[in-house]
Structures are given as C-alpha cells and as structure tokens.
Amino acid sequence: MRKALRTSLNTIIERKVAKGNGxxxxxxxxxxxxxxxxxxxxxxCSKIEPYRNEEKKLEGTDAKIRSxxxxxxxxxxxxxxxxxxxxxxLDVTKLALLRTDGHPGAYMNPFPFVNGVPKYVQNDxxxxxxxGPIDIWNEIFLExxxxxxxxxxxxx
Numbered sequence: 001m002r003k004a005l006r007t008s009l010n011t012i013i014e015r016k017v018a019k020g021n022g023x024x025x026x027x028x029x030x031x032x033x034x035x036x037x038x039x040x041x042x043x044x045c046s047k048i049e050p051y052r053n054e055e056k057k058l059e060g061t062d063a064k065i066r067s068x069x070x071x072x073x074x075x076x077x078x079x080x081x082x083x084x085x086x087x088x089x090l091d092v093t094k095l096a097l098l099r100t101d102g103h104p105g106a107y108m109n110p111f112p113f114v115n116g117v118p119k120y121v122q123n124d125x126x127x128x129x130x131x132g133p134i135d136i137w138n139e140i141f142l143e144x145x146x147x148x149x150x151x152x153x154x155x156x
Contacts, residue, residue, distance in 0.1 A: 002068045009076035009087070016083055024086040024148055026141065029069045031096035032062035034103060047100040058097055066093045088144060092137050102132035 012025055034047070058066060073089040080087040096102075106112040 034100035
C-alpha cells in the first residue's frame with residue numbers, strides 16, 4: 001500500500017501535472033469497513049444510525065492504512081511545493097467510520113429477505129447511498145477548491 005501510494009504521488013510530482021496550469025491535486029483517504037467481521041468470515045452492516053463521535057474508534061488495519069496515507073501525502077506535499085504543485089488531503093476516513101448507516105448493505109438488492117434470511121448476506125462497505133456521507137465529502141471537496149481558488153487569486 002505504502003509503495004503504491006508513494007509511486008502514484010511521485011509520478012504526479014515528477015510529471016509536473018500542475019506546474020503553470022493551476023491544477024491542484026486532492027487525495028482522498030479511504031473509507032474503512034463497517035461489516036463488524038473479518039473480510040473472510042462474514043459479518044453484518046446493520047447500523048441504521050451513525051455512531052456517536054467516541055462510540056467507534058479507528059483501529060487495526062484501518063488505522064494503519066490511514067496513517068500511511070496521511071504520512072505519504074504529507075511527504076509528497078513537501079516535494080510538490082518545490083515545483084509549485086498544490087497537494088492536499090481530503091481526510092474522509094473518520095467521517096466514513098462514523099456513518100455505517102450510509103452503506104447499502106443487504107439492501108443493495110431489492111427485497112433481500114423476501115425468501116427468508118440467508119446464512120450469509122452480501123455486504124457492501126465500498127459503495128455509499130446518496131444522499132448521505134458522500135454529499136458531505138463533496139461539500140468539503142468543494143470548499144477545499146474554493147479556498148484554493150481564493151488563495152491563488154489573492155497571490156495575483
């Protein structure tokens with residue numbers, strides 16, 4: 001994971017994608033799993049309300065992945081700044097952690113329990129239902145772009 005992210009960020013920097021054209025790079029952190037089980041042992045994503053702020057902690061592999069993402073983006077920001085590339089991180093991991101209710105879960109298919117409750121239910125902690133958490137990510141993303149635009153205009 002670390003090597004793949006570092007390679008991607010270095011490629012962006014080396015190719016000087018943004019130099020002179022005003023393009024910025026915003027890297028979004030990942031969305032952690034919510035299905036209350038190991039990936040290969042099943043689990044459910046049965047929450048219908050968000051977790052409260054301190055009710056769910058980021059830990060284990062999820063915490064490690066986020067840490068790697070933040071470290072690598074912060075390291076890349078230093079390199080990017082030297083060539084005039086603005087690199088930012090949109091950290092949605094904690095927001096996503098708290099919003100398990102935003103996943104389609106078993107309801108990714110219509111009427112999942114019409115024939116009873118199966119032994120295993122397919123869960124989906126990658127896709128999100130709208131409106132919901134992704135709307136917030138988009139709002140934050142938009143504000144980041146507005147802030148950068150204002151900053152660039154003040155520098156002119």
